[in-house]
Amino acid sequence: MLLLLGTLGSLAAQRTVSGTVTDETGEPLIAAQVEVKGTSVGTTTELDGTYTLEVPAGSDVLVVTYVGFIDQEITLGASNIVDVTLAEGVQLDELVVTGLGIKKEKKALGYGVNTIAPRELEGRAETDVARVLRGKTTGVDITSTSGLAGSGTSVIIRGYSSITGTNQPLFVVDGVPFNTNTNTDQTFSSGGASASSRFLDLDPNNIAEISILKGLSATVLYGEQGRNGVILVTTKTGDLDLSKDRGFEISVTQNVAMTSVANLPDYQNTYGNGFSGSFGWFFSNWGPAFDNTDPAFYGGAYLGEENGVVQLQHPYNTGRGFADQYPGREFGPYEYRPYESVENFFENGVSTNTSINIS
Numbered sequence: 001m002l003l004l005l006g007t008l009g010s011l012a013a014q015r016t017v018s019g020t021v022t023d024e025t026g027e028p029l030i031a032a033q034v035e036v037k038g039t040s041v042g043t044t045t046e047l048d049g050t051y052t053l054e055v056p057a058g059s060d061v062l063v064v065t066y067v068g069f070i071d072q073e074i075t076l077g078a079s080n081i082v083d084v085t086l087a088e089g090v091q092l093d094e095l096v097v098t099g100l101g102i103k104k105e106k107k108a109l110g111y112g113v114n115t116i117a118p119r120e121l122e123g124r125a126e127t128d129v130a131r132v133l134r135g136k137t138t139g140v141d142i143t144s145t146s147g148l149a150g151s152g153t154s155v156i157i158r159g160y161s162s163i164t165g166t167n168q169p170l171f172v173v174d175g176v177p178f179n180t181n182t183n184t185d186q187t188f189s190s191g192g193a194s195a196s197s198r199f200l201d202l203d204p205n206n207i208a209e210i211s212i213l214k215g216l217s218a219t220v221l222y223g224e225q226g227r228n229g230v231i232l233v234t235t236k237t238g239d240l241d242l243s244k245d246r247g248f249e250i251s252v253t254q255n256v257a258m259t260s261v262a263n264l265p266d267y268q269n270t271y272g273n274g275f276s277g278s279f280g281w282f283f284s285n286w287g288p289a290f291d292n293t294d295p296a297f298y299g300g301a302y303l304g305e306e307n308g309v310v311q312l313q314h315p316y317n318t319g320r321g322f323a324d325q326y327p328g329r330e331f332g333p334y335e336y337r338p339y340e341s342v343e344n345f346f347e348n349g350v351s352t353n354t355s356i357n358i359s
Helices: 002-013 216-226
Strands: 015-022 033-036 042-044 050-055 061-065 072-075 095-097 103-105 113-116 140-144 153-157 170-173 176-178 207-213 230-235 250-259 302-306 309-312 334-336 349-358
Touching (some): 033 050, 042 050
Parallel strands (some): 170 230
Antiparallel strands (some): 033 042, 061 072, 095 103, 140 153, 170 176, 302 309
């Protein structure tokens, strides 16, 4: 009996409101949002613009919204039939460029998008626009393929999606797809670093806006090419309005970036070149110990020892082809000891970027 009375009391406290949502010409608005203000109760209009909504007790204000129209709040009266007419208009919070260059209100999009303003791109000491984006947005991993100045750049949005195929997003510059592939101009044995990508053709100082589209809904317009995300680049364009006298401007921006060795691995200084404890002129770390002075481990290359350091026949004296490169030259003994000179192998990288813009 108590449960029945409680249910009847609840039904008596709430009311059912229905009506039609149209525009100023009387056309019904499909899928317009009708919500009870201050609650999570709401519904959408049908194909004919009609709606039905259960309004809880204590609530008497409806909020009707539709993309491209001005939001409207209606206070309920005695009637349960509430027809609404929305006026056209856009309440702008932030506009973003979507697929095919269409601008939409950011809050109306059904997918993730990040917009980067030109002030965050200009004046950066980077020749690669992809590296300028590093740390500017979430869910985007931007890494250099090597530490060499001018090397290629890898851009991954929301993780890897393919094992054998490319994971690079699609770059679209002013509506035109842009090739971002990197070419490997060296084999594994000769370095294996990726050469510079086409990102170097884009001047960060000439970019008006960059939008990064992350969701599947955002990339569907570009088909399979956009499966890994899309990065829309809008460059600065000239204003053909001759009535605006802005004068003639030339801006020059020049950046110089230096790259140096950040850290080096720890090398072992106990064993030298060779294999299975015997010396050999090849790249390995399994030869005799540097303090091993037994001639049996060095074969015909052994010349003796001096101050506890094994002296070996220099490879340039016996190696094939070296006699032709150094005719009549004799090299002294090669000291079999660790050489602390790996830091001398590297040089500081220098990249320069000069940008000239005329307006």
